[in-house]
Amino acid sequence: MANDITFVHLTDLHVGTPGVDDPHLFSDTGATLSTILDLVESVTPRPRFLVASGDLTNRGDAESFRELKRIMARIDIPVIYALGNHDTRSGFYDGMAEQPHLLETPYFHDRVIDGIHIVTLDSSTPGQIGGTIEPEQFMWLESVLDTHPDLPKLIVSHHPPALGDEPDLAHWRTLEFADSKRLAGLLTGKRVIGILSGHIHHDRVSVWHGIPVVVGMGQHAATDILHTEVLRMVSGSSFAIGTIRSSGLTVAFVPLPSDRAELNRYPLDLLRQRNAIASLPAAH
Numbered sequence: 001m002a003n004d005i006t007f008v009h010l011t012d013l014h015v016g017t018p019g020v021d022d023p024h025l026f027s028d029t030g031a032t033l034s035t036i037l038d039l040v041e042s043v044t045p046r047p048r049f050l051v052a053s054g055d056l057t058n059r060g061d062a063e064s065f066r067e068l069k070r071i072m073a074r075i076d077i078p079v080i081y082a083l084g085n086h087d088t089r090s091g092f093y094d095g096m097a098e099q100p101h102l103l104e105t106p107y108f109h110d111r112v113i114d115g116i117h118i119v120t121l122d123s124s125t126p127g128q129i130g131g132t133i134e135p136e137q138f139m140w141l142e143s144v145l146d147t148h149p150d151l152p153k154l155i156v157s158h159h160p161p162a163l164g165d166e167p168d169l170a171h172w173r174t175l176e177f178a179d180s181k182r183l184a185g186l187l188t189g190k191r192v193i194g195i196l197s198g199h200i201h202h203d204r205v206s207v208w209h210g211i212p213v214v215v216g217m218g219q220h221a222a223t224d225i226l227h228t229e230v231l232r233m234v235s236g237s238s239f240a241i242g243t244i245r246s247s248g249l250t251v252a253f254v255p256l257p258s259d260r261a262e263l264n265r266y267p268l269d270l271l272r273q274r275n276a277i278a279s280l281p282a283a284h
């Protein structure tokens with residue numbers, strides 16, 4: 001690689017629907033996104049691309065995606081979008097991509113920018129908090145990983161993979177365990193320099209089967225990881241500046257000022273129940 005590549009990682013933008021009072025929107029995410037875009041303009045060297053790794057909107061409706069598109073219109077560098085559990089595929093295709101006929105088609109895609117092969121998964125699963133990858137998406141991934149074999153690869157997935165050796169009761173936080181295992185098998189030996197994710201709303205770096213997994217806090221509300229008996233959301237947001245060198249990936253987090261005031265509490269039992277219900281096989 002001739003030169004270092006700089007990029008920006010945003011996640012969990014949770015842009016709201018203009019004019020709609022949303023009780024599940026805890027901060028002014030439109031204002032936060034605008035502030036971050038101001039800061040991105042001052043990043044040097046100039047970022048070659050920007051990744052937005054899902055939960056682009058809070059409600060997933062087309063109007064929210066139109067609002068996101070309006071705010072992002074000022075950015076003149078390529079933006080890689082992924083979908084998260086708060087998004088809907090139909091809302092994205094209608095409001096953002098202007099391809100409403102695609103309806104519930106998973107939005108997975110790949111692109112080469114400045115010698116970096118960026119492979120974006122759609123880990124959203126309608127009606128479910130946790131992430132899954134459909135069999136046809138795995139088939140696509142297997143073939144796409146063999147293209148550009150000499151290029152370093154960045155994987156974008158809203159849900160980070162499950163890190164443990166066995167299924168976790170809290171798998172609503174991750175890609176499902178079986179999908180995570182299958183993903184690990186496919187990515188091994190493919191020049192993957194990192195996975196960019198969100199979903200859990202705190203800055204976190206893991207090394208998973210030798211691959212760095214970078215999770216951003218996002219722009220809506222931060223998880224207070226000091227409380228484990230409840231899902232306590234506090235004010236907080238960040239974005240990250242990535243640098244790709246021939247030696248590998250660096251990610252530097254840029255936290256925005258925050259008073260860490262409590263915004264909401266979710267009982268964990270409720271979340272587990274909801275995920276268990278969503279995971280039941282559909283009645284035919």
Ligand SMILES: [Fe+2]
Nearest residue numbers: 012055086199
């Ligand atoms: Fe989120």
